Amino acid sequence: xxxxxxxxxxxxxxxxxxxxxxxxxxxxxxxxxxxxxxxxxxxxxxxxxxxxxxxxxxxxxxxxxxxxxxxxxxxxxxxxxxxxxxxxxxxxxxxxxxxxxxxxxxxxxxxxxxxxxxxxxxxxxxxxxxxxxxxxxxxxxxxxxxxxxxxxxxxxxxxxxxxxxxxxxxxxxxxxxxxxxxxxxxxxxxxxxxxxxxxxxxxxxxxxxxxxxxxxxxxxxxxxxxxxxxxxxxxxxxxxxxxxxxxxxxxxxxxxxxxxxxxxxxxxxxxxxxxxxxxxxxxxxxxxxxxxxxxxxxxxxxxxxxxxxxxxxxxxxxxxxxxxxxxxxxxxxxxxxxxx
Amino acid sequence: xxxxxxxxxxxxxxxxxxxxxxxxxxxxxxxxxxxxxxxxxxxxxxxxxxxxxxxxxxxxxxxxxxxxxxxxxxxxxxxxxxxxxxxxxxxxxxxxxxxxxxxxxxxxxxxxxxxxxxxxxxxxxxxxxxxxxxxxxxxxxxxxxxxxxxxxxxxxxxxxxxxxxxxxxxxxxxxxxxxxxxxxxxxxxxxxxxxxxxxxxxxxxxxxxxxxxxxxxxxxxxxxxxxxxxxxxxxxxxxxxxxxxxxxxxxxxxxxxxxxxxxxxxxxxxxxxxxxxxxxxxxxxxxxxxxxxxxxxxxxxxxxxxxxxxxxxxxxxxxxxxxxxxxxxxxxxxxxxxxx
DNA sequence: AATGTTGCTGTCAGCGTTGACGACAGCGTT
DNA sequence: AACGCTGTCGTCAACGCTGACAGCAACATT
Numbered sequence: 001x002x003x004x005x006x007x008x009x010x011x012x013x014x015x016x017x018x019x020x021x022x023x024x025x026x027x028x029x030x031x032x033x034x035x036x037x038x039x040x041x042x043x044x045x046x047x048x049x050x051x052x053x054x055x056x057x058x059x060x061x062x063x064x065x066x067x068x069x070x071x072x073x074x075x076x077x078x079x080x081x082x083x084x085x086x087x088x089x090x091x092x093x094x095x096x097x098x099x100x101x102x103x104x105x106x107x108x109x110x111x112x113x114x115x116x117x118x119x120x121x122x123x124x125x126x127x128x129x130x131x132x133x134x135x136x137x138x139x140x141x142x143x144x145x146x147x148x149x150x151x152x153x154x155x156x157x158x159x160x161x162x163x164x165x166x167x168x169x170x171x172x173x174x175x176x177x178x179x180x181x182x183x184x185x186x187x188x189x190x191x192x193x194x195x196x197x198x199x200x201x202x203x204x205x206x207x208x209x210x211x212x213x214x215x216x217x218x219x220x221x222x223x224x225x226x227x228x229x230x231x232x233x234x235x236x237x238x239x240x241x242x243x244x245x246x247x248x249x250x251x252x253x254x255x256x257x258x259x260x261x262x263x264x265x266x267x268x269x270x271x272x273x274x275x276x277x278x279x280x281x282x283x284x285x286x287x288x289x290x291x292x293x294x295x296x297x298x299x300x301x302x303x304x305x306x307x308x309x310x311x312x313x314x315x316x317x318x319x320x321x322x323x324x325x326x327x328x329x330x331x332x333x334x335x336x337x338x339x340x
Numbered sequence: 341x342x343x344x345x346x347x348x349x350x351x352x353x354x355x356x357x358x359x360x361x362x363x364x365x366x367x368x369x370x371x372x373x374x375x376x377x378x379x380x381x382x383x384x385x386x387x388x389x390x391x392x393x394x395x396x397x398x399x400x401x402x403x404x405x406x407x408x409x410x411x412x413x414x415x416x417x418x419x420x421x422x423x424x425x426x427x428x429x430x431x432x433x434x435x436x437x438x439x440x441x442x443x444x445x446x447x448x449x450x451x452x453x454x455x456x457x458x459x460x461x462x463x464x465x466x467x468x469x470x471x472x473x474x475x476x477x478x479x480x481x482x483x484x485x486x487x488x489x490x491x492x493x494x495x496x497x498x499x500x501x502x503x504x505x506x507x508x509x510x511x512x513x514x515x516x517x518x519x520x521x522x523x524x525x526x527x528x529x530x531x532x533x534x535x536x537x538x539x540x541x542x543x544x545x546x547x548x549x550x551x552x553x554x555x556x557x558x559x560x561x562x563x564x565x566x567x568x569x570x571x572x573x574x575x576x577x578x579x580x581x582x583x584x585x586x587x588x589x590x591x592x593x594x595x596x597x598x599x600x601x602x603x604x605x606x607x608x609x610x611x612x613x614x615x616x617x618x619x620x621x622x623x624x625x626x627x628x629x630x631x632x633x634x635x636x637x638x639x640x641x642x643x644x645x646x647x648x649x650x651x652x653x654x655x656x657x658x659x660x661x662x663x664x665x666x667x668x669x670x671x672x673x674x675x676x677x678x679x680x
Numbered sequence: 681a682a683t684g685t686t687g688c689t690g691t692c693a694g695c696g697t698t699g700a701c702g703a704c705a706g707c708g709t710t
Numbered sequence: 711a712a713c714g715c716t717g718t719c720g721t722c723a724a725c726g727c728t729g730a731c732a733g734c735a736a737c738a739t740t
Contacts, residue, residue, distance in 0.1 A: 015720050049455040051394045052696035056725045071416045115389040261631045288628040291601045355690050392726035396695045
């Protein structure tokens with residue numbers, strides 16, 4: 001079926017090893033034989049069997065990406081960053097959707113680790129269900145985490161001996177920028193639409209929200225925050241309720257762009273004009289944030305760069321698993337649009 | 341480093357072959373030895389080396405997905421359909437982004453075909469740049485196409501001897517539903533915001549648009565269509581121009597949801613209320629179609645189902661490459677929301 | 681007693697490639 | 711003439727696994 005090295009070797013009247021050398025561009029080979037081999041390769045349409053190569057070299061040049069759902073545009077963008085970087089370095093990417101489920105994640109990890117991939121990039125799961133700590137039969141392959149919480153990183157560090165690598169963006173700073181922007185716009189009563197999970201990414205936003213308000217001597221209270229799942233329908237209802245309960249609010253800071261959209265729907269329902277009656281800031285800067293009406297002011301996370309950094313770190317780590325890689329905290333950025 | 345079968349065999353005091361049999365669940369094995377082996381496997385944490393297995397069985401249980409850009413939510417959803425189905429059948433998915441570039445596509449195909457994947461699922465490229473016909477050194481592995489044009493399918497069929505498999509959705513029907521819906525709502529002057537590529541998917545929409553208008557005795561003209569790239573900014577400008585040139589229009593039928601969003605922006609700019617002054621229908625039903633204000637009426641393409649059918653077809657085809665697989669044309673559906 | 685039959689297990693070669701090492705011709709050096 | 715060096719190429723044994731086939735008890739059948 002498929003052409004093997006042996007056939008190329010016979011056709012070019014050289015040894016298999018010589019063909020191997022030509023293919024891999026190693027060793028010293030005379031011009032004439034190299035040409036003969038090259039000619040045989042193109043003529044026969046030979047392509048090396050990567051499985052066989054991986055078997056002997058112990059490297060598959062594939063990496064895995066564990067993610068809740070690639071349909072989430074945020075994750076999709078990160079995956080693009082990973083993918084492009086991986087391709088540059090000769091790696092293929094296998095994406096496994098876990099639906100944020102611990103068992104799925106473990107299953108995927110097991111499947112991938114069967115010498116299929118050389119390393120793994122993992123988003124931390126957002127759900128509250130903790131991983132059973134005894135289920136540490138997770139295989140020990142080079143791993144890079146994205147946006148992991150300090151706590152989960154701590155448990156991980158305890159479980160494995162090798163140093164853990166985590167790349168993340170400066171959520172706290174981004175959240176500060178968002179709230180400071182609202183304050184600068186003159187808003188004095190600012191509510192928050194927050195996620196449900198006791199997630200570090202939520203905690204950072206909360207802290208930034210409280211910090212900025214406190215620094216400016218503005219009112220803040222736990223009751224000014226509503227917690228919910230990041231679903232549009234829930235967000236609309238929750239935002240409506242929050243605005244009705246706190247009529248003094250002239251601005252909402254939202255956990256992400258989906259919640260911000262929900263808030264926009266709520267404003268429409270309540271007849272509140274955006275941004276004059278109620279300003280709205282989102283988070284993430286997903287693709288459609290710029291496309292909605294009015295365009296959403298939001299905090300941009302460098303999604304592709306996140307993926308790129310993760311891929312680069314993983315490549316380093318695969319080359320030298322023990323290496324300690326220190327990564328920069330990626331900058332977040334406020335994108336001011338029509339909703340504020 | 342990693343545990344091999346030999347070590348398991350030694351630990352359980354059986355032959356390697358017996359371990360292999362236990363792992364693969366084949367052959368008849370006495371209860372006691374099976375237990376011994378299983379015990380050794382779990383204790384040692386053995387996991388089979390998929391590369392080695394693939395080398396001998398000639399099957400990698402990986403499939404490739406060639407797509408322009410996974411960040412496009414449409415493609416992302418399709419990929420989920422593929423992925424979930426693939427997982428059910430024990431396959432992994434490698435996604436390769438081609439950016440709709442012929443060279444990239446070829447490169448990816450070459451890389452993947454090096455015995456890395458057992459088969460490939462391909463979206464047809466949307467760009468007009470034709471593939472150089474002599475570049476048919478594309479490897480001959482089982483392939484399933486999604487949404488391919490009859491023309492490209494014809495050239496493909498000529499190039500390869502094996503029957504080609506293509507799965508697609510009933511675009512024409514969906515487009516009819518959309519335009520008929522507008523007509524039923526009483527609109528008599530309906531414009532169209534169309535894509536640029538002389539793509540079969542565009543042709544089907546155009547044909548449906550003209551057909552329905554003609555059947556209802558409504559005015560139609562080539563000048564009622566504007567062609568452009570599916571970018572939000574371009575769409576807004578083009579829609580504005582179209583509406584200014586044809587003030588009689590009370591409805592717009594759009595090639596996809598991005599263009600529909602652009603039309604919504606144009607209406608906002610022109611002070612036209614949606615849907616009272618101008619109704620808008622999109623196409624695809626991407627995730628945010630339901631989230632914008634007002635929610636977008638659009639034609640839903642069964643994206644996951646598209647992926648699922650493609651994966652199933654590919655699995656059939658990999659089992660029997662010569663088999664002729666006939667696939668149903670997937671049903672499209674009109675989702676009526678607030679924009680009409 | 682000779683001959684299947686069934687149930688279980690082992691032996692061996694080979695999948696396509698590369699790493700380690702060996703060989704040998706041609707050249708310059710002493 | 712003996713030596714070493716360089717450039718070029720080949721030999722061989724793996725990598726971890728599975729397919730084909732053989733072996734060998736134990737039991738049932740003639």
